[in-house]
Amino acid sequence: MADDKKLTTRAADFSAWYNETVLKAELADYSPVRGCMVIRPNGYGIWERMQRALDDKFKATGHQNAYFPLFIPESFLQKEAEHVEGFAPETAVVTHGGGKKLEEPLIVRPTSETIIYHMFAKWTQSYRDLPILMNQWANVVRWEMRTRLFLRTTEFLWQEGHTAHVTHDEAEEETRRMLGVYRDFMEGWMAMPVITGQKTNAERFAGALRTYSCEAMMQDNKALQAGTSHNLGQNFSKAFDLKFQAEHGGTEFAWNTSWGVSTRLVGGLVMTHGDDNGLRTPPLLAPIELVIVPIYRTDEERSVVLEAAHRIQKSLSDWERRDIARIRVHVDARDGMKPGAKYYEWELRGIPLRLEIGPRDLLKNEAVLVRRDTRAKTPVSLDTLGEEVAEMLSRVQREMLEAARERLDASTVRERISYDQFRQLMEGPGGFVYAGWCEGAECEAQIKEETKATIRVLPDEEFRSADAPATCLKCGKPATAEAVWAKAY
RNA sequence: CGGGGCGUAGCGUAGCCCGGUAGCGCGCCUGCUUCGGGAGCAGGAGGUCGCUGGUUCAAAUCCAGUCGCCCCGACCA
CATH class of the missing domain: 3.40.50.800 (Anticodon-binding domain)
Known part of the structure; x- marks a missing residue:
């Protein structure tokens, strides 16, 4: 009887512990729809506090909220080649409305770049109309094969910021700024330390020039991509004809950024702070x-x-x-x-x-x-x-962050290890491994194939090792970058 | 989509091999006693055994099909 009430321990089965904690703490419940969950008041209360804190930060950095439609004409998705390749396989498509077959199917947004930049194009004539700094709080749908409460659900709640700028540098600055906002929030409010850096081409957002990410470490030593910020370059502005008259004459395409965090953060919170008695919520986010x-x-x-x-x-x-x-x-x-x-x-x-x-x-x-x-x-x-x-x-807020940071450090390996050692580590305890990389896609793919580990980020300068690794973890050739490897959610 | 597991009361399950009136724990309701780390006693409510079909005098149980869910992999925030 008393056993009924106890949670499976984290040590016994981390995955079971996570599910039980989410269900028993009444954060969420499974719904009748496959892959979709119901966020219950306890969980939604945390999300609301996250929203409030983030929204304040977005406003403080000059952004305004807006709202774009749930449905996107299918043809919009096709306009950016990489984007459609990345997202088309996981879209839900509406083919009928009001009992009639639609002329053009509508996709349920998996993300809103296409429709938003279409609208930005309509609103932009001059460099004086830029920058556009917008955010929307919305639900999106991605038809994932396998779902998990909060971490990966068919429908999820998020915010997506979208901006348009006159220059590349300004867009880059915005991309980095918002990554910093995320990091401040994750550490300051969630008491969840992260490492930041750039994604490799293989892990980049479909359609982006560069993707930056905040990566957190869960208690099973796996990485959670907690938030991403993309410099979209001119890929979408060219696809959606988002042009403006430049200050010194001529027509130029705008430079875009997008950035988002989702209800996945609630799952990250659970897996960062929960213990065998259940959830531990940092005070700032506790309803x-x-x-x-x-x-x-x-x-x-x-x-x-x-x-x-x-x-x-x-x-x-x-x-x-x-x-x-x-x-x-x-x-x-x-x-x-x-x-x-x-x-x-x-x-x-x-x-x-x-x-x-x-x-x-x-x-x-x-x-x-x-x-x-x-x-x-x-x-x-x-x-x-x-x-x-x-x-x-x-x-409590402060010490929860300290405890989480100690855990992150304790499971981070910066010493130079052999590929065999790395492999054993990934099969066993896991963790974050800083290692050299030749920047070859081959090595990256092979390591993923053989160990399930991926490059989480090419870390930002403050996270890099004092002595840069000299050789690639996989091929042993000279390293041109330092990478953080880990198994990820 | 591949592999594994599971569908019996709100939740967790026994019963299934070996067909014969569906049981237990938690929770819920009522009452009394309790209350400083998961209360006790008494009484009570709650089930088309996932669904469909078949075999049989008789199916939770055997057979066939089907639907759904969970876990592990490939895909992803």
């Missing part, structure tokens, strides 16, 4: 930051304790911190459920802090504050509760 669990025996105690609990909730909700944000507090007043049962439930859901308060505490004008991440208990005075909780929340 509830602190749950108060009242403890009582008699009806009289119940009313006294609950009254205190609600009083505390009110004062903490008024507690000013981080300028406008207030502490999100919930009182678990459910009757007929023992405190212990409530502890387990809130731990499973990953609520960062719990305040236990009973008659004995009230006599001492105290309560017991419990951290979800470490499960450490601290008695706190009710007089200074606001300060203590606010301080604890920022400490």
Whole structure:
């Protein structure tokens, strides 16, 4: 019976642990439609907080939200050669509407470059109309063969930023800027450290000049591509005739960028921070930051304790911190459920802090504050509760990032290892391996074939090893780049 | 699409080999006692055994087909 309630441990079966955590924490559930999931309030609440934080960052960097249609004329997809090759196999196509066969089938957007740059073309005449800096929050559909809750679903929610610029350099700057925004969000809000860098041609977005990525490491030492930012060059502007009159005469094609993160991030959050008791949510993204669990025996105690609990909730909700944000507090007043049962439930859901308060505490004008991440208990005075909780929340946020970073470092190999050692590592514990690469597509493909590992990124300068690797991991010829290898989701 | 597994109450499952009135745990409802780490007792509700067809006096069980889901691979955010 007690075993029913326990999660499969991460060590026993990481994949089973992940699924059970998502289901039991009620983040999401399987839907009647194959490959599609229902995001339940606990999961959607996290996504909403992600959206809010990201949206603020997009606005702060000059972007505006807009919305483009779900349906895209099939012919649009055909206009950019690489793009159609990349996406056509996984599109859902609408052939009928209102009981009639459509003149031209409509694809359900797998991404919106085509329709958005078509519209940008319509709105752009002069260099004075640029840059265009837009973002949309939307759902997209990709007919994946194999799906997993949050990580890869047929339909998923995301944001896609799309911009148009006068010069290549300006577009490149935008591409890098948004990658930085993602990284700031992932580290600052999700407490999920990432490495950033450029994708190889094999891993590049279909239709892009260059793709940059934030790669995070999950607790099974596999990589998760958490967000990408693409410099699209003039590929789409040429395909969609997105031209403008240049400042000094003549007509030029615009330079585009696109960048996106999705509900996959929720899965990344689970696999970064979850433990064998369930989810751990960093405070900044937790829909509830602190749950108060009242403890009582008699009806009289119940009313006294609950009254205190609600009083505390009110004062903490008024507690000013981080300028406008207030502490999100919930009182678990459910009757007929023992405190212990409530502890387990809130731990499973990953609520960062719990305040236990009973008659004995009230006599001492105290309560017991419990951290979800470490499960450490601290008695706190009710007089200074606001300060203590606010301080604890920022400490938890900080320490969760530190713990995740230590884990990333611990499973990162920078020493020069042989290909055999590399192979064994990928068959066994996994992790990120920094190694030399001759930049040959052959070596990249062979390593993937033989080990399932791929080049996650050619790391940005700050991540590169102090002494650049001299030879290619695979062929042993002189290395022209350093690459980060890992198995990935 | 290849390989593996599974469909029996809301969830998890036993029963299937060897056909004969569908059982258990959790959860749910009611009441009482409980409540500082997953409560106890008593009573109760809940099932066309995925679907279709066949064999049989009789099918959850045997046979054929079919649908769906999960896991592992190739594809991908």
